[in-house]
Amino acid sequence: MSRTLPPLNALRAFDAAGRHQSFSRAADEMNVSHSAVSRHVRGLEARLGVQLFRDLPRGVELTAAGQDYLERILPALDAISEATEDLSAVPRGRVTVNSEPLFAERFILPRLSGFQTAYPDIEVRLDSSPMLADVDRYEADLAIRFAHTGRLDVPADLLSSAPIYPHASPAFLDRHRIDRPEDMLGLPMLRDRSKNIWNDWFAAAGISATRLPEGGWRLKSPLAYEAGLNGLGLYMGSTECVSHDQSMGRFVRCSETGIRDGAFYLVYGTQARRRAAVKRFSAWLLDETQAYRAGGAGGQDQPIG
Template sequence: MVLQLPPLNALRAFEAAGRYESFSRAAEELGVSHSSISRHVRGLEDRLGVQLFRDLPRGLELSQYGAAYLAQVSPALEAIAFATEGLMEVPQGTVWVNSETLFATKWLVPRLGAFKELHPDVEIRLEASRQLADVARYETDLAIRFVGPGGRYDNSSLISDAELHPYASPSLIRTPPSAPRDLLNYPLLRDRTSGTWNLWFELAGGVDPDEVPEFSWRMSSHLEVEAALSGQGVLLISDEVVADEVAAGRLVRLSDVGFREGGYHVLHGEGVLRRKAVRVFHEWLLAETEGWRSGQIR
């Protein structure tokens, strides 16, 4: 039996465009031009005799035929990719990672060089954002997010549930305070949505809740770290993301009183770990953070 198969490049272009419902995003993923994706998709439509996409004022949308075709083409291309990677002795390919900004800048980026030395044929494409990429729709291979108490995602693994402690630059506070209330003499940096300082003072004791000041500094967490590094206030943050700053002497921990507010998790789509390149990065990430989960690192 002779199989009726369209050109593979046309299928890859359609599959990527269908996942994103965007020719531009598909072009970025495949490393080709927008016009190349459009040309392949239009050629595929001519070959099949159906319209796979509809152009709408808000952008591109899969047609009824396109959605049905994508549902069958995506698993087929995945199966081919998995079978091909299974024959390779070393992992290779591209892994797309979407990460919460603070974890990306302060923990992941400084360690990517070590991963590259282990797996030189694996390319990591990292995007840092507050918006969670949809792993179920394959917008990214892996997504790293901080999950609060009681929160959970399907197909996820805990990276770290390190405790939160107060930190400051030695230029602001040279020696740890003798009592928790001494921190009230300094600006207390606060995330835009977090109420963790009130909880910390409650645990540390010796401070009436009414004494905790209103916060004039409210900023995203990665900017909090930069403010603390420049000596502008005291930071209450989980230990793993400032570990490098502490090791370098740029921040000092001010108290051993700490608590857990949640943890960082890595999320993945159904079946994506069958890809060798994604799997080795996922395994490396969990191995590198094992100490933060077991409480060995303090």
């Protein structure tokens, strides 16, 4: 049976431009020029006799016909990609991971060389952003997000529900002796979450509400973390994100009382999770985080020790 098939390069250009709603970003993904993407897409439109994109003052957007065409060909392109990958004895390809900045910088990066050693033919592109990528529009293959309560309403695996504890740099502890939770009262306190997590922690440690401190110094997550590392105050940090610097002696846990405050999840694109490279990376990350979900998701703000 003869099939009516457009050129594969034209379909790849249309696929990338449609997912990104941008010829420029499609060109970056494909490592070709903007004009090459435009030429392929306009040639495809001429072949089909249908306008797939409309021009905007700042870029392009799919027409209704273009959106329908993209949704119908994506499963076929994914199937071709998956079948091709399955023929290779060595997993290869690219995995784009969108992650919460702190988790990306403090958990994934210190361990990523281990993945690259095991899978040298898989390129990992780590996008550190507080904005959740739309994995179903292929903005990323995987996304890592923090949720304060409950599970996410999208396909996801639990990565870590580890407790949080107060930490400080050795330099800070040289200036301030901390033997009991009470010793932290009055010291500079850093936090990177909207709620006053320090009040919750002191309550779990048995400190009277009348003695609880004010909200503390709130910074965006990476800045709060760096401030703690540089001895500017106590940092309330989740176990998995602090683990590398703790093992290197740059952070010291100040108390064995911890509380739970949400969890990190690995979010999957509907089709991307079938790709061999994505399977390898997600399996690696789940293995790396196994110790941090041993206790289960648990409740919120519950004392640990």
